[in-house]
Amino acid sequence: MRAVCWHGKGDVRVDTVPDPKIQHPRDAVIKITACAICGSDLHLLDGYQPTMESGDILGHENMGEVVEVGSEVTNLRVGDRVVVPFTISCGQCWFCQKGLFSLCDRTNPNAEMAIKAMGHSPAGLFGFSHMLGGYSGGQAEYLRVPMADVGPIKVPDSITDEQALFLSDIFPTGYMAAENAQIQDGDTVAVWGCGPVGQFAIRSALMMGAGRVIAIDEVPERLAMAEAGGAETIDFSKTDVYDELMARTNKRGPDSCIDAVGCEAAGHGAADAVFDKVKAAAFLATDRVHVLRQAIMSCRKGGTISIPGVYVGMGDKLPIGAAMNKGLTFKMGQTHVQAYTKPLLEKIEAGKIDPSFVVTHPASLEDAPEMYKKFRDKKDGVIKVVLRPGQL
Structure with a gap:
């Protein structure tokens, strides 16, 4: 065959x-x-x-x-x-x-x-x-x-x-990602990555009662598909994601954040993303965790981080102190x-x-x-x- x-x-x-x-x-x-x-x-x-x-x-x-x-x-x-x-x-x-x-x-x-x-x-x-x-x-x-x-x-x-x-x-993966986000009626959910899993996470979050979904990517057709599915969008190549999320949520941050990107996050121009890329190229790290860092910093206090994006080994410089002090919940998995x-x-x-x-x-x-x-x-x-x- x-x-x-x-x-x-x-x-x-x-x-x-x-x-x-x-x-x-x-x-x-x-x-x-x-x-x-x-x-x-x-x-x-x-x-x-x-x-x-x-x-x-x-x-x-x-x-x-x-x-x-x-x-x-x-x-x-x-x-x-x-x-x-x-x-x-x-x-x-x-x-x-x-x-x-x-x-x-x-x-x-x-x-x-x-x-x-x-x-x-x-x-x-x-x-x-x-x-x-x-x-x-x-x-x-x-x-x-x-x-x-x-x-x-x-x-x-x-x-x-x-x-x-x-x-x-990808449909069950996006749906489980939204379920893991522990969405309450009217919540604001931020989704990093508008690839196929992100698209299903967007639609699943809305089916589960999210009041707003804010989708983050830089690829125009992916952002357009997210908008067609009911999401607001942020083009991370044109604006600072953290600042934009704070502006859209009255500085509180999204109730839940979904990392639908995983181990190959781009984060063009961001200092931490450049650092990740260099370390991965030198085999000093396996995962580029720019999105996960950004989600931790952006999520509201007491919020939830859902991770359907695949990670394969060791990520570097995760802000675990921020996650602990903000009282975040993490739910993830295949x-x-x-x-x-x-x-x-x-x-x-x-x-x-x-x-x-x-x-x-x-x-x-x-x-x-x-x-x-x-x-x-x-x-x-x-x-x-x-x-x-x-x-x-």
Whole structure:
């Protein structure tokens, strides 16, 4: 089959690789009909995620048609159309039983590697380094799905691929980010980053009763999409974000701040952002945490910081003293996707949201290397790329 493979920093290729096979009775194999490039994939492209190996198949936003099931998978049949959560979860361990699916104790075969880096191992993830399981991703013609009796959700024919696909990651991620922000009716919520996750966080915050959402970015088309979703906007390349947020909130600050950027924050011209970039280039730090610093300083006293943006290791010079003295609450983590797929699918079916709004660049699987670079460089108005295997 054809698959998008990582071969080193900045080097993504479409290769011919062996087809996946059933390896365990709880496996399924699906024929991919749509997959997407995620902002998290850019951290792999840019070399920030450790323990990648040349030839690893990328992709964790996947959906398709079931073509084979293991003997213990009774909830799926050949021919079912499904979306696959990016988190691989057993459904039986202590964490899964509490609905903390991204913290599953049983699905990372390389748990010891993760324990050395993090103290404990999270769940295995599709297409996201050997520290997190080394599972092949779904930017490919076919995908083996472990724990298929827990993860995949069937999609009705009334829902298009573009509407359903983002149940695999960015819609639940944006929704959980808003939920973690502990929004009360009428609250002001600031969202850093108007990429795909930020766009869903904006719309989710408004669905949860936020009175105002203030979205922060510098890319015109992303700011325009945020405004179309009901947000006020700040272009951080044109104004000081802290000063602008204070002016818009009578100097109190936003009630909640959502960091939908993560480890590669730009912060053009800001002294701390320049410092981060230099340290990362010299391998003296792994994460550029300009946005997180700014959110801590901007959030109102007693407010909440929600972090859906991916961080991979060590950040430098976080203002922990400010966070402590301001009494801030932090909530973060990889998304517990399986807890959200059914309720969010119901919202799509009820017409409360159409996730396809975020798609700007449909493409074939063979176009993936070009699309990765275009997405990374924010060229051609790209916000979300959806890849279709088998199409030219």
